[in-house]
Amino acid sequence: MLNSVLVVARKEVIDSLRDTRSLTSSLMYALMGPAVVFMVSLASAAASRMDAVLIGMMSVFTLVAAFVGGMSVAMDTVAGERERQSLLPLLMNPVRRREIVWGKWLAVSLFAVAGLILNLAGFALVFARSGMHLPWPAVAAGILPLAFLAASIQLLISTVCRAAKEAQTYLSMLVFLPMGLGLFQVFFPVSAHAWFAFLPVLGQQLQLEYWMKGGSAAFVPAAALGCCTAVLALLVLEVAANRLHRDEIVYGN
Amino acid sequence: MIQVQDLVKSLDSRPVVRGLSFTARDGAITGLLGANGAGKTTTLRMICGVLQPESGSVTIEPGGAGALLDHMGIYPRLTVRENLAYFGMLRGMPPAVLAERIDHVLATLGLQAVAHRRTAGFSQGERMKTALGRAILHAPKNLLLDEPTNGLDVPTVRSLRDLLRRWRDAGACVLFSSHVLEEVGTLCDQVVIVEHGRVAAQGSPAELCRQTNSASLEDAFVKLTCTGDPAIC
Numbered sequence: 001m002l003n004s005v006l007v008v009a010r011k012e013v014i015d016s017l018r019d020t021r022s023l024t025s026s027l028m029y030a031l032m033g034p035a036v037v038f039m040v041s042l043a044s045a046a047a048s049r050m051d052a053v054l055i056g057m058m059s060v061f062t063l064v065a066a067f068v069g070g071m072s073v074a075m076d077t078v079a080g081e082r083e084r085q086s087l088l089p090l091l092m093n094p095v096r097r098r099e100i101v102w103g104k105w106l107a108v109s110l111f112a113v114a115g116l117i118l119n120l121a122g123f124a125l126v127f128a129r130s131g132m133h134l135p136w137p138a139v140a141a142g143i144l145p146l147a148f149l150a151a152s153i154q155l156l157i158s159t160v161c162r163a164a165k166e167a168q169t170y171l172s173m174l175v176f177l178p179m180g181l182g183l184f185q186v187f188f189p190v191s192a193h194a195w196f197a198f199l200p201v202l203g204q205q206l207q208l209e210y211w212m213k214g215g216s217a218a219f220v221p222a223a224a225l226g227c228c229t230a231v232l233a234l235l236v237l238e239v240a241a242n243r244l245h246r247d248e249i250v251y252g253n
Numbered sequence: 254m255i256q257v258q259d260l261v262k263s264l265d266s267r268p269v270v271r272g273l274s275f276t277a278r279d280g281a282i283t284g285l286l287g288a289n290g291a292g293k294t295t296t297l298r299m300i301c302g303v304l305q306p307e308s309g310s311v312t313i314e315p316g317g318a319g320a321l322l323d324h325m326g327i328y329p330r331l332t333v334r335e336n337l338a339y340f341g342m343l344r345g346m347p348p349a350v351l352a353e354r355i356d357h358v359l360a361t362l363g364l365q366a367v368a369h370r371r372t373a374g375f376s377q378g379e380r381m382k383t384a385l386g387r388a389i390l391h392a393p394k395n396l397l398l399d400e401p402t403n404g405l406d407v408p409t410v411r412s413l414r415d416l417l418r419r420w421r422d423a424g425a426c427v428l429f430s431s432h433v434l435e436e437v438g439t440l441c442d443q444v445v446i447v448e449h450g451r452v453a454a455q456g457s458p459a460e461l462c463r464q465t466n467s468a469s470l471e472d473a474f475v476k477l478t479c480t481g482d483p484a485i486c
Contacts, residue, residue, distance in 0.1 A: 007342045011331075018330040018371075086326030089387065091303050093343040250303050251264065 004095045008103025012077055013110060022072035029068040030115040033061025034122025041126060052213070056186035058127075059208035062119055063178035063201060066146040067154075069115020070108035071171050074154035077104045078244075079167035088250060101241040105155055112147035127212070135217030138207070142222030145229040146204050152236035159243040181205065197221060200229040254279050254426055255300060255318070255395055260309035262295055262450075269295045271450040272309070277428040277443070279314070279394070282421050284441035285430040286474065292450040293430040294323060297399045300428075314426075316394025323399045325384035329373035333364055333383050336372060340387045351390075358386045361416070378409035385413075396420060398429035402436060414440055438470040448478045 017023065037058050081087040091097060120143070124134045154171055161167035182205050197203050203225040211217055243249070255277040262270040270292040277283035285293045298304040300311050301320045327336050334355060341351040359365050362382045367375070372383055381401065389396065398417075402410045417427050417440065431437050437444055438458050446453045446461070454461060454477045458470050467473040 003345070004343055007339070011328075011339050014335075015328060015330050081326070084326040084329070085324035086328060088298075088303060088322055088324040089320075089326065089340075089384065090343075092301050092320055092322075093340060094345075095343050247264070247304060250298060 004099045005103045005106065008095075008100055009106035009110075012073065012104055012107030016073045016076065016107065016111065019072070019076070022076070026069055026072055026111065026115055027118070030065045030118040031122050033058065033065060033119055034126050037061065037123065038126045041129075053186075055209055055212040056182075058123055058212065059205050060179060060182035060186065062116070062123065062143070062208055063146065063182050063205060064175055065119035066112055066116045066143075066204075067150045067175050067178055069118075069147065070110075070112035070151050070154060071175075073111045074108045074151065074158050075161075075164050075167035075171055077108065078155060078158035079161040080158075080164035082161075082249070083163040091244075091250070097244040098241040101155065101159075101237065101244055105151055105237055105240075108151040108155060109148050112151045113144055116144060116147045132212070132214075135211055138211070138217040138219050138222035141219060141226045142207050143204050143226075145226040145233065146200065149200055149229050149233040149236070152233040152240065156236055156240040156243070159240050159249070177201065178205075185209075198225055198228045200225075200232050203228070254312075254314040255397075255428055256312040256314075257296070257300065258310045258312070260296060260299055260311070261307045262292075262299060262304065263307060264295070269450055270299070270306075273447065273450060273452055274309075275445045275452055275455060277395075277426050277445075279426045280421060280424045281442040282417055282427040282429070282440055283443045283445060284437040285428065285445050285447060286432070286434070286437050287430075287447035288432060288478065291447045293432075293447055294399055296447070297322060297397050297428075297430055300397060313395055317391055318395040318397060319388035319391065319393035320397040321381075321385050321388045321399065321401055322397075323403075325381060327372050327375075327380055327383045327387070330371055332371050333359070333368045333386070336383055337386055337390055341390050344391050346391065354390055354392070358390055361389075362386050363412075377404050378406060381405060381409065381413075385416075394424075395426045396428070398427070400431055401429060402431070402433070434469075434471045434474055444470075446474060446477055453477050 037054055041054060078087070081090065090100065120134060120139060127134070153174060157170045157174065158167045161170065178201050181201050185202060185205050197206055207222060207225065258274050260270050260273045273292065273296055285296065287293050295304065297320070299306045301318065301322065331339065337355050337358065338351060341354065346354065359368050362385060364382055364386060367379060372380065375383070401413060405413070421427050442457060443455065444458055444461060445455045456464065461473045462468070462470060465473040465476040467476060
């Protein structure tokens with residue numbers, strides 16, 4: 001079981017790493033946030049402090065980074081595979097379809113996590129100039145699972161779509177989810193509701209802002225948020241795996 | 254041996270296969286012949302297990318099955334070897350056996366020269382051979398091919414036919430679908446004519462001709478599948 005999952009994941013990682021064009025665009029996407037915030041911070045350097053707007057921007061960019069790191073891999077790995085007519089031969093192997101989905105998810109997650117880490121590292125550099133440091137253990141527990149959730153949702157969308165181009169349209173729209181929620185929260189702070197801290201996407205946004213504003217980095221709430229996010233990721237992944245059992249996956253092209 | 258019993262399958266509540274039964278013997282090439290939309294592809298997909306029949310059963314004698322369906326996509330960013338290795342690993346083949354089998358398959362199909370090239374930009378024939386190599390990697394005793402010669406040039410078609418004959422002579426059960434009558438006539442020991450998801454007739458090409466008093470398999474096919482359309486019958 002684990003073996004086939006790893007075989008699929010390994011192949012998808014190697015395959016995606018060779019897709020240098022998609023890789024380049026994902027890389028630029030991940031570093032766009034730190035670059036923009038850095039430039040804005042230069043403009044407001046006279047104030048010598050990170051103001052709320054900058055922190056809000058940073059957190060939105062970070063949420064987005066979790067959703068763009070694995071985007072091209074997700075669209076290529078199911079919808080693209082279906083379009084190139086290699087999905088059917090793949091499904092003929094004596095491997096459960098759930099294992100195939102898990103393998104692909106692992107690969108997408110890896111790229112999503114890489115995008116997120118790259119983005120956070122970029123911000124860490126920018127913020128180090130003003131003497132601020134990211135609480136890495138809490139980041140790992142609370143923020144990184146967002147990449148797993150993003151990978152699950154993206155895979156689900158990819159199994160619904162029939163071609164990579166169609167998947168690209170919807171996956172690009174999906175990026176507006178963290179962007180919209182994040183911006184909403186920047187302009188209409190709703191942190192009064194305590195349970196928001198456990199909601200995926202919104203919770204991550206709140207935590208990032210809280211840390212950036214100098215709040216203490218408690219590990220336990222971050223880990224709780226991470227767990228909620230990971231559970232949701234697994235549920236969505238299960239839906240994606242079930243979709244692969246439908247006849248229309250085999251038909252229609 | 255592949256045995257198919259009363260297969261039924263609908264697509265969007267439209268019946269495609271309605272009670273189809275036949276047996277493909279070992280040491281014989283069985284041709285599944287039918288017009289476009291007769292249900293050949295759906296039947297082969299059910300035999301391979303990618304589609305579940307609504308009722309009926311498929312029995313494949315031990316020795317495993319390999320299939321080259323109409324979807325023969327390969328991975329363009331992987332080399333021929335990597336394409337084969339991926340499927341071999343998914344079948345759980347141990348690395349040493351896998352390497353040996355890949356060498357054997359590459360030699361059989363004449364792919365050694367391009368073995369380490371990525372498959373992007375391959376010709377139709379090279380792509381088909383790579384996909385076929387993937388299907389026969391585990392040395393299956395039963396081989397299914399869905400219109401394998403579509404879009405191939407003459408030399409490739411000939412080498413494919415030679416391969417199928419060699420496998421048959423080695424005792425394999427080869428089942429392939431086609432709508433090219435001439436091909437079925439020259440290659441198949443046994444023909445199963447499919448019409449509207451049912452078996453309209455079966456037998457050797459010569460038997461079918463005798464049965465319908467026809468000079469050619471084409472005439473026999475038309476007589477057997479004639480649905481009352483005066484333009485054809």
